[in-house]
Amino acid sequence: MSRSLALVLAFCSAVVVSAGQAPGQTREQFMDSLQRGLGTPCGEHGGTWAVAGDAYVVIASYVGSLCGIGVVDHSALHRACCLAFSIASLPFQFLPVAIAAAGKMREQREVGRAAAQLSLQASETLHAAPLA
Numbered sequence: 001m002s003r004s005l006a007l008v009l010a011f012c013s014a015v016v017v018s019a020g021q022a023p024g025q026t027r028e029q030f031m032d033s034l035q036r037g038l039g040t041p042c043g044e045h046g047g048t049w050a051v052a053g054d055a056y057v058v059i060a061s062y063v064g065s066l067c068g069i070g071v072v073d074h075s076a077l078h079r080a081c082c083l084a085f086s087i088a089s090l091p092f093q094f095l096p097v098a099i100a101a102a103g104k105m106r107e108q109r110e111v112g113r114a115a116a117q118l119s120l121q122a123s124e125t126l127h128a129a130p131l132a
Contacts, residue, residue: 037122048100055096062086 022039024030033039046054064070066083074082 037118048097048104051100051103052097055100056093059093059096 022030022033024033061070063083063086065072066074066079066086068079072079
């Protein structure tokens with residue numbers, strides 16, 4: 001496996017580690033619990049700084065390899081050209097944070113929208129239930 005692919009896989013695997021839980025011993029019981037609203041989210045979610053930080057680790061590792069630190073699998077000319085590009089692109093190194101922040105804001109809007117929809121459905125179900 002190439003070093004670049006290994007860095008990308010490490011980045012992708014560190015972004016989100018999340019899960020959910022709901023009562024039930026079988027798949028059907030679990031799904032029924034979810035439908036009744038008994039599920040709860042749990043796990044670790046990558047926040048803006050966690051996601052951006054992972055990107056910066058990849059960038060720093062790459063620039064380090066260009067400077068001869070860590071695994072160096074570039075020819076001298078290639079290293080010089082890529083290092084020049086890295087230096088020229090320094091003003092744009094805010095982009096990982098901006099991209100992560102935009103994604104997290106979009107995620108927050110979607111979660112809010114889903115929560116409102118679920119609350120509305122629960123309210124409608126409660127009011128539509130016949131009194132026994």
